[in-house]
Amino acid sequence: xxxxxxxxxxxxxxxxxxxxxxxxxxxxxxxxxxxxxxxxxxxxxxxxxxxxxxxxxxxxxxxxxxxxxxxxxxxxxxxxxxxxxxxxxxxxxxxxxxxxxxxxxxxxxxxxxxxxxxxxxxxxxxxxxxxxxxxxxxxxxxxxxxxxxxxxxxxxxxxxxxxxxxxxxxxxxxxxxxxxxxxxxxxxxxxxxxxxxxxxxxxxxxxxxxxxxxxxxxxxxxxxxxxxxxxxxxxxxxxxxxxxxxxxxxxxxxxxxxxxxxxxxxxxxxxxxxxxxxxxxxxxxxxxxxxxxxxxxxxxxxxxxxxxxxxxxxxxxxxxxxxxxxxxxxxxxxxxxxxxxxxxxxx
Amino acid sequence: xxxxxxxxxxxxxxxxxxxxxxxxxxxxxxxxxxxxxxxxxxxxxxxxxxxxxxxxxxxxxxxxxxxxxxxxxxxxxxxxxxxxxxxxxxxxxxxxxxxxxxxxxxxxxxxxxxxxxxxxxxxxxxxxxxxxxxxxxxxxxxxxxxxxxxxxxxxxxxxxxxxxxxxxxxxxxxxxxxxxxxxxxxxxxxxxxxxxxxxxxxxxxxxxxxxxxxxxxxxxxxxxxxxxxxxxxxxxxxxxxxxxxxxxxxxxxxxxxxxxxxxxxxxxxxxxxxxxxxxxxxxxxxxxxxxxxxxxxxxxxxxxxxxxxxxxxxxxxxxxxxxxxxxxxxxxxxxxxxxxxxxxxxxxxxxxxxxxxxxxxxxxxxxxxxxxxxxxxxxxxxxxxxxxxxxxxxxxxxxxxxxxxxxxxxxxxxxxxxxxxxxxxxxxxxxxxxxxxxxxxxxxxxxxxxxxxxxxxxxxxxxxxxxxxxxxxxxxxx
Numbered sequence: 001x002x003x004x005x006x007x008x009x010x011x012x013x014x015x016x017x018x019x020x021x022x023x024x025x026x027x028x029x030x031x032x033x034x035x036x037x038x039x040x041x042x043x044x045x046x047x048x049x050x051x052x053x054x055x056x057x058x059x060x061x062x063x064x065x066x067x068x069x070x071x072x073x074x075x076x077x078x079x080x081x082x083x084x085x086x087x088x089x090x091x092x093x094x095x096x097x098x099x100x101x102x103x104x105x106x107x108x109x110x111x112x113x114x115x116x117x118x119x120x121x122x123x124x125x126x127x128x129x130x131x132x133x134x135x136x137x138x139x140x141x142x143x144x145x146x147x148x149x150x151x152x153x154x155x156x157x158x159x160x161x162x163x164x165x166x167x168x169x170x171x172x173x174x175x176x177x178x179x180x181x182x183x184x185x186x187x188x189x190x191x192x193x194x195x196x197x198x199x200x201x202x203x204x205x206x207x208x209x210x211x212x213x214x215x216x217x218x219x220x221x222x223x224x225x226x227x228x229x230x231x232x233x234x235x236x237x238x239x240x241x242x243x244x245x246x247x248x249x250x251x252x253x254x255x256x257x258x259x260x261x262x263x264x265x266x267x268x269x270x271x272x273x274x275x276x277x278x279x280x281x282x283x284x285x286x287x288x289x290x291x292x293x294x295x296x297x298x299x300x301x302x303x304x305x306x307x308x309x310x311x312x313x314x315x316x317x318x319x320x321x322x323x324x325x326x327x328x329x330x331x332x333x334x335x336x337x338x339x340x341x342x343x344x345x346x347x
Numbered sequence: 348x349x350x351x352x353x354x355x356x357x358x359x360x361x362x363x364x365x366x367x368x369x370x371x372x373x374x375x376x377x378x379x380x381x382x383x384x385x386x387x388x389x390x391x392x393x394x395x396x397x398x399x400x401x402x403x404x405x406x407x408x409x410x411x412x413x414x415x416x417x418x419x420x421x422x423x424x425x426x427x428x429x430x431x432x433x434x435x436x437x438x439x440x441x442x443x444x445x446x447x448x449x450x451x452x453x454x455x456x457x458x459x460x461x462x463x464x465x466x467x468x469x470x471x472x473x474x475x476x477x478x479x480x481x482x483x484x485x486x487x488x489x490x491x492x493x494x495x496x497x498x499x500x501x502x503x504x505x506x507x508x509x510x511x512x513x514x515x516x517x518x519x520x521x522x523x524x525x526x527x528x529x530x531x532x533x534x535x536x537x538x539x540x541x542x543x544x545x546x547x548x549x550x551x552x553x554x555x556x557x558x559x560x561x562x563x564x565x566x567x568x569x570x571x572x573x574x575x576x577x578x579x580x581x582x583x584x585x586x587x588x589x590x591x592x593x594x595x596x597x598x599x600x601x602x603x604x605x606x607x608x609x610x611x612x613x614x615x616x617x618x619x620x621x622x623x624x625x626x627x628x629x630x631x632x633x634x635x636x637x638x639x640x641x642x643x644x645x646x647x648x649x650x651x652x653x654x655x656x657x658x659x660x661x662x663x664x665x666x667x668x669x670x671x672x673x674x675x676x677x678x679x680x681x682x683x684x685x686x687x688x689x690x691x692x693x694x695x696x697x698x699x700x701x702x703x704x705x706x707x708x709x710x711x712x713x714x715x716x717x718x719x720x721x722x723x724x725x726x727x728x729x730x731x732x733x734x735x736x737x738x739x740x741x742x743x744x745x746x747x748x749x750x751x752x753x754x755x756x757x758x759x760x761x762x763x764x765x766x767x768x769x770x771x772x773x774x775x776x777x778x779x780x781x782x783x784x785x786x787x788x789x790x791x792x793x794x795x796x797x798x799x800x801x802x803x804x805x806x807x808x809x810x811x812x813x814x815x816x817x818x819x820x821x822x823x824x825x
Contacts, residue, residue: 085571119604128603135570135607140594146560147595150567157523157549157573180560187555341605342639344663347692347739 019226020248020256026075026239030302036078036235037295038312040070043094044292045320046103047266050093050110054270058328059110062139063124066094068265071291072197073098075238076165076258079246083162085155087135087148089169090125091197091264099134103319107327115326120333121341142175144168145194149181152192152255163191163249171202173216182223182255189254193245194220196259197232203268204276217259225255232260233289236298263289349404352422354415357386357393360479360621360673362417364388369410375403377424384410384421389503389676390537401426473801474808475621478760479673481811482647482713484720485680486733487698490650492689499680505538507649507681508614508670511656512539512576514686516546519574522660525552525565526578526615535580536616536675562588562613566595566665569611574660579615582631582669588613589634596665597640612659617645617669618709618760619808625796630761632708635667636737636770642691643737645669647712649679651735654689662691669737671710694741696748700730703818704748706771707758708734711809715758718814727822737767745771746779753784756817760809763791785821790814 028036047065054063066073069091077086077098088095096106101117109116109127117127125139135151138144148166155162172178173196185192196216200207207214217227226248230241238260245256263285267274296309354364368385371377377397384395404423408415415421502510516522523546528535530543530553543551554561558579565577579585585592592613599609619628636643642664646652652670659666681687697712698719705715712733719729730748734741749755755775757768768789775787793807819825 087567117604118602118606121604122602126598126602128599128607130603130607135567136599136603138595140590143563143590143595146563146591147567147570149560150564150569151571152567153564154568154571154573157568177559177563180555180557181563183555183557184560184564188552341601341603343642344600344605344608347642347690347736 017224018253020228020244023228023230023237023241023244025234025236026243028236028239030299030304032078033295033299033302034304034312036074037292037299037309038316039074039078039098040235040292040295041313041316042103042319043070043074043097045316046097046107046323047093049320049324050107051266051270053111053324053327059124060112061123062090063110063270064091064268065264065266065270066091068285068291069197069199069232069262070094071235071238071294072195072232072260072262073167075235076193076195076242078239079242080163080165082133083160085133085135085151085162085164086167087144087151087164088137088167089141089144089172090137090139091169092125092127092137095167096127096129096134096137099129099132101129101132101134102323104323104326107323108330111327112332113327113330114333114337115330119337119341121337142168142172142177145172145175145178146181148194149185149190149192152185152190153188155191156188161250163193163246165193165195167195167197169202170196170198170200170207170211170216171205173219174210179223182220182225185255186220186223186225189252191249192255193242193249194225194255194257196257197262198259199262199264201264201268201276203272206276215259217257220255220257225257227257227259229259229261232262233291233294235291235295349423349425350399350401351420352383352424354408354417354419354421355386355395356417357388358390358621360476360676361388363414364417365413366408366410366415366421367392369406371403373403373406377401377403389505397424399424399426472805473622474805474810475619475673477805477810478619478710478714478808479621481717482674482677482710484713484716486648486695487716488696490695492654493650493682498683500683501678502649502653502681503676503678504649504652504670505536505540505675507653507679508538508656509540509542511653512660513542513545515657515660516542516550519660521572521574522576523550523552523573524576524578525554525561527554527556527580529553529578534578536672538670538675539578558584558587559590562591563595565611566591566609569596569609569665570599570607574610576612576614576660579613581627581672582615582617583627583629585613585615585631592635592641592665592667593638597638600664601640608663609665610663612656612666612668614656614659614668615670616672616675618671619792619797620672622799622801622804624799628797630709630759631667632669632737632761633766633770636740636767637765638738640665641738642666643669644691644735645709645737646735647674647709647733649677650681650687651689651695651733653681654687655691655735657686657688658691661688669709673710692736692739692741694732694734694736694744696730696744697733698729698731700728700752702728702752703754703756703822704730704732704745704752705756705758705814705818706732706734706745706748708737708767709760711758711760714760714809714811714814718758718811718818721811721815722818725824727818727824729818734767740770740774742774742778745774746782749775749779750782753782754821755787756814756821757787757789758809758814758817759789759791761792762794763789764794766791785823788817788821790817
């Protein structure tokens with residue numbers, strides 16, 4: 001009996017566990033689209049300005065720009081609520097702006113000033129805002145994945161309904177602690193969305209040269225964490241994936257992985273000579289897949305006039321310039337700040 | 348011929364245990380691998396297997412007997428081919444021995460007699476055992492933090508640590524414990540014993556063997572507003588996790604300009620245990636104490652362990668809390684107070700003296716006290732200071748004592764290079780130079796990975812004799 005039925009079965013194999021639905025592109029209203037456009041443009045112009053200030057020597061150290069990847073964070077974070085938390089690595093400026101942190105607080109941190117979000121003591125890679133539920137800003141590749149699982153642990157422990165959005169790159173995806181965290185996150189059903197921002201290069205090493213399994217959304221399979229691959233250059237796809245992922249995680253089904261296929265236009269950091277890819281490759285992505293141009297077209301289709309977009313552009317440039325002026329002119333930390341904040345308490 | 352079956356040592360430092368249960372009875376035949384008894388120590392319950400084949404002859408120690416000394420004959424096994432008649436006869440013979448064996452076990456009058464009576468079980472004289480023995484010394488000066496007339500109770504170090512966690516967990520819902528084997532197994536060293544029963548699996552969490560990962564999860568949870576206690580089975584394994592301790596936990600408050608805190612306690616045994624070799628025998632005190640942003644605590648006795656662990660759980664700063672495995676089973680007087688909390692960053696004078704100061708911490712304090720006792724016999728009056736907190740270091744107490752004795756030895760169970768001892772020497776040079784009548788001397792372990800062989804281990808580890816030699820050097824005595 002069993003043998004005959006097995007022999008007959010030609011229907012596709014039934015998955016042995018539940019999987020999330022295939023995400024649908026988000027059906028954005030005109031206002032939502034406009035907001036996506038504004039948010040992406042703010043990040044783009046902010047990062048361009050940061051690059052300029054770096055070139056002028058006003059920003060030091062490492063400075064990793066988010067240009068090209070804007071649709072990922074904008075799409076995902078637009079779906080979050082106030083209960084949710086965000087953590088990422090060192091390419092963090094864009095995520096911070098989306099958490100509602102004022103651009104001037106971020107820019108002043110980049111220039112190392114007292115008015116910076118970390119009083120000038122963190123710098124580009126180390127910025128935090130507990131108030132905005134942004135938990136960094138971490139300079140060690142992959143550390144934020146374990147920490148993000150810990151934030152998810154806290155959400156679950158407190159039963160506050162929150163979800164942690166933990167971003168990391170294709171490079172971090174090969175770190176051991178990522179898998180330690182995957183294991184615990186699924187074991188304990190932690191409310192975490194692991195977002196792999198696959199911008200295709202870990203510094204100068206392409207995904208294919210570093211990853212035995214280059215389809216990174218599959219990296220959770222051996223931990224029973226479902227993964228979805230998403231067009232990270234399309235803000236509606238990103239938002240649609242966020243909806244599906246949030247439904248999964250908020251439904252108590254444990255963590256989920258979103259692999260966001262994206263691309264950074266600039267070097268890994270400002271000091272990257274970019275010898276590992278051709279100028280043509282970068283230009284081709286800019287021409288064909290730019291996330292902001294994409295939304296511009298959608299807005300055009302919804303009847304938004306060029307003038308309106310121009311006005312937005314002007315407004316954003318003004319805000320970014322103001323933040324840069326502020327970041328240049330506001331004072332450096334008082335020397336006595338050297339010894340503050342090492343410990344919270346006095347002993 | 349009957350084979351004497353003796354109370355086994357289940358760990359290098361085990362001296363006695365409870366014969367919890369016999370799983371065989373007289374007349375049973377056993378073969379190699381059969382479980383004959385269950386033996387309990389304060390650390391663990393172990394099954395005791397037969398090695399030889401034979402018939403169970405006389406059972407000499409009844410089940411349920413506590414404090415059975417290692418090496419006591421607990422049963423006799425009749426070898427193969429022996430006739431039943433012999434088996435009947437054997438108990439009669441051993442009956443005469445039985446009361447004697449019991450007397451020895453009960454009264455523990457003379458260890459030497461006991462050892463010579465059981466040469467096969469003679470204790471191997473190791474460096475760790477020397478430290479273990481020295482740790483029987485108590486502070487000679489009462490802790491001024493204890494109010495006068497406070498009732499004192501005997502607690503083992505592990506009980507004191509457990510009580511500290513339990514009390515803080517009762518007081519603060521945000522406190523939880525995570526680590527390998529902390530819940531169902533009741534702790535690899537039984538430090539978390541009973542916590543799962545009281546607090547449930549939401550707050551007492553077994554982790555996979557994944558130090559880097561769970562140190563990160565704990566740190567993230569602290570950033571998210573909880574108060575985790577992360578237990579490492581030993582700090583040797585925490586090297587896998589040191590990135591989160593140093594980069595994530597210690598630096599967060601500073602890097603965030605004081606807005607993001609990380610109130611977490613990383614705790615577990617640290618330092619040399621007994622004969623566990625180089626990878627399991629290391630003192631991380633100096634490593635963590637070099638990191639700004641961390642609090643590092645390494646208590647000696649149970650009162651300090653309890654009071655300081657409670658303080659560690661309460662503070663807003665990340666704490667590395669270094670315990671010592673050799674001390675876990677050691678009982679000390681602990682004040683019976685509703686809320687015994689000690690200040691972090693305060694050293695303690697354990698013994699007052701006028702001729703020389705011996706500064707130490709953790710298990711080194713026992714050795715320092717032992718050395719002070721022996722030195723007293725030679726007319727040298729040593730003051731002993733327990734640092735208790737390694738960061739921030741209580742310079743004031745150290746320098747005050749130096750001003751009094753003008754001579755100092757730092758005794759540290761750990762390597763000498765870039766050690767806490769080096770730090771104390773520097774402090775004395777920079778801030779106590781005018782008080783010095785002799786150079787400050789470091790008495791530490793030898794500068795080698797800890798060897799396994801008993802004789803080499805003994806040579807490598809610090810001992811009270813080495814401290815005495817150091818004291819004589821700085822006091823210019825022979």
